[in-house]
Amino acid sequence: MNNAEAREVLARELAGLRSQSFADLKMLLGRPTTRDVRGASGAHYQVELEAFWDSRPGGDLRVIGAVDDGGVRALLPLTDSFIIAPNGRLVGE
Numbered sequence: 001m002n003n004a005e006a007r008e009v010l011a012r013e014l015a016g017l018r019s020q021s022f023a024d025l026k027m028l029l030g031r032p033t034t035r036d037v038r039g040a041s042g043a044h045y046q047v048e049l050e051a052f053w054d055s056r057p058g059g060d061l062r063v064i065g066a067v068d069d070g071g072v073r074a075l076l077p078l079t080d081s082f083i084i085a086p087n088g089r090l091v092g093e
Contacts, residue, residue: 001069
């Protein structure tokens, strides 16, 4: 797996979620989504996106993304995340 390309794929997917509202992202709670994405090289990657309460229900949401190429790397995917507060502010950014 090309780690640099995989990170670009994941960054692009998370950027799309960062622009969504807290209410929209809340819909990811308990509903992980998986999609197949093609990188610039043509390689296929699997991206999984999910949201969790960061510290307590009703508080901030942590949105986590993971990417792998479906091979051995699926056992240890690259991950990234961000936190969004109920008022829509991205925490720590």
